[in-house]
Amino acid sequence: MGTILAEYDRRRDAGLIRPDAAQRAVAARLDELTAQAPASGLFARFRKPPPPPKGLYIHGEVGRGKTMLMDLFYETVETAPKRRVHFHAFMQDVHRRLHDARQSHTQDAIAPVARALAKEARLLCLDEMQITDIADAMIVGRLFEGLLAAGTVIVTTSNLGPDQLYKNGLNRQLFEPFIALIKQRLDVISLDSPTDYRLGRVKAHETFLTPISGQTDARLQDLWQRLTDTEKGQPLDIDVLGRKLHVPQAAHGCARFSFAELCEQPLGPPDYLALAQNFQILFLEHIPQLNPDRRNEARRFVLLIDTLYDGKVRLVATSAQAPEAIYPAGDHAFEFGRTVSRLKEMQSASWWGKKIVET
Ligand SMILES: Nc1ncnc2c1ncn2[C@@H]1O[C@H](COP(=O)(O)OP(=O)(O)O)[C@@H](O)[C@H]1O
Ligand SMILES: [Mg+2]
Known part of the structure; x- marks a missing residue:
């Protein structure tokens, strides 16, 4: 041997x-x-x-x-x-x-x-x-x-x-x-192993953290370290239709952004699709409460969550509000209901993987 x-x-x-x-x-x-x-x-x-x-x-x-x-x-x-x-x-x-x-x-x-x-x-x-x-x-x-x-x-x-x-x-x-x-x-x-050994470390941990505080920031950082084995990821650029999408931190199939970096910038479907294609887990920090005057951010956020959902990407987030209270009123608030339901499903153990084992 x-x-x-x-x-x-x-x-x-x-x-x-x-x-x-x-x-x-x-x-x-x-x-x-x-x-x-x-x-x-x-x-x-x-x-x-x-x-x-x-x-x-x-x-x-x-x-x-x-x-x-x-x-x-x-x-x-x-x-x-x-x-x-x-x-x-x-x-x-x-x-x-x-x-x-x-x-x-x-x-x-x-x-x-x-x-x-x-x-x-x-x-x-x-x-x-x-x-x-x-x-x-x-x-x-x-x-x-x-x-x-x-x-x-x-x-x-x-x-x-x-x-x-x-x-x-x-x-x-x-x-x-x-x-x-x-x-x-x-x-x-x-390497066709059936088990994602790293995911075991998020078992029994909340992945949608509210409200935004020093405590939830620290919990998100802890999850980041459990999933990437590193304190800080590497910056990375992804080509999207000849432009560059800047990923502030990437490591072990995880990408990390703030809400402002992803949903307050002029980004669109190709950018979110590129993220879903390149990463298995997205860390999204500081989702604010979205008032009616922030319908553009709300629209991008809906698009982002839809794209992640379709791509079976897992989400770890800190948010000012629980999903149903993020965008309660304003243009397309009704359609936001689907996003709420998806955000909830994306917190479930089955979304994270049925084969999670404690490691
Ligand atoms: N057979 C195993 N049993 C328990 N833990 C494991 C096993 N294989 C890998 N791990 C642990 O799971 C984590 C992920 O493994 P890693 O080699 O980083 O995966 P990959 O490079 O394929 O993403 C590491 O911390 C590793 O030590
Ligand atoms: Mg590796």
């Missing part, structure tokens, strides 16, 4: 994790890769190295244990130098390097940047690959080609399968070679 499987079983037997056959299968696959991955040390320099093994693209829904397994692999594998980084942080680093290279009048900046990155990491573990931005979409193909050509082994996790990446993005056809490259040079495996 390989090291990763052994460690997986040890944690299971110690009661640290629950038995999960789908995860165990991925652990076995990671063990195979550990055995083939380029070793570090002196010997490697004198021997002609064998061709690097295929990397892995592990995808599956959130909370299935992709990151946990990749980290287990990263800690175990002896390849050096190695680098483990969140995909967005990696791309920010890439853009910084490209910018610097162009300052010194490098014609084709991607190739040298890829070579430098490959030298710094024979193994690159990227967590949460997600392409939402055209600036990323247009360079990842050549970047990854350069990394792979230089022999770097890439292991990545994603909530989406390769074909779902940058879906509906601008100039998607220019992105398609990247998908082909991934499928050709990485083994694409899905």
Whole structure:
């Protein structure tokens, strides 16, 4: 038995994790890769190295244990130098390097940047690959080609399968070679675990918090940390019909906005749809009481909730009022009734997932 499987079983037997056959299968696959991955040390320099093994693209829904397994692999594998980084942080680093290279009048900046990155990491573990931005979409193909050509082994996790990446993005056809490259040079495996382990942590917690106070702010922050394992998410831009929708914080399939950022801005159906397509959980802070003079905000809020509902997105919110008292009077207040009912359904345990287990 390989090291990763052994460690997986040890944690299971110690009661640290629950038995999960789908995860165990991925652990076995990671063990195979550990055995083939380029070793570090002196010997490697004198021997002609064998061709690097295929990397892995592990995808599956959130909370299935992709990151946990990749980290287990990263800690175990002896390849050096190695680098483990969140995909967005990696791309920010890439853009910084490209910018610097162009300052010194490098014609084709991607190739040298890829070579430098490959030298710094024979193994690159990227967590949460997600392409939402055209600036990323247009360079990842050549970047990854350069990394792979230089022999770097890439292991990545994603909530989406390769074909779902940058879906509906601008100039998607220019992105398609990247998908082909991934499928050709990485083994694409899905982690089909039935359980979202993270959701267990919101069980028995209220998700629609009233009123707006220091206390409910703190409870929302607590839920955020339970669901994302981080205090603060990363900012992210999503291309929507050639414009950018700015997401102030994103992490682990969760996005976080204030009501003002989402419903007091000139945003519309395509923006809300992009959110529903890119995230499983939306955190919405500080929904105010909406008086009749705020019918535009009310209209956007209705649209937002409808879109989230259709997309089966889960909602965590702080609100001045309970759903039925948010917009009691004004244009279309009657239709707001449907929004009230949906907001209530979205608080139910069944909406959050029948298969929630306590973790
Ligand atoms: N088999 C398991 N039993 C209990 N907890 C688990 C199990 N697998 C994963 N977890 C925990 O669930 C959370 C979500 O796992 P993570 O690897 O972050 O999921 P993903 O990357 O697929 O979204 C993590 O805190 C992880 O430690
Ligand atoms: Mg993850």
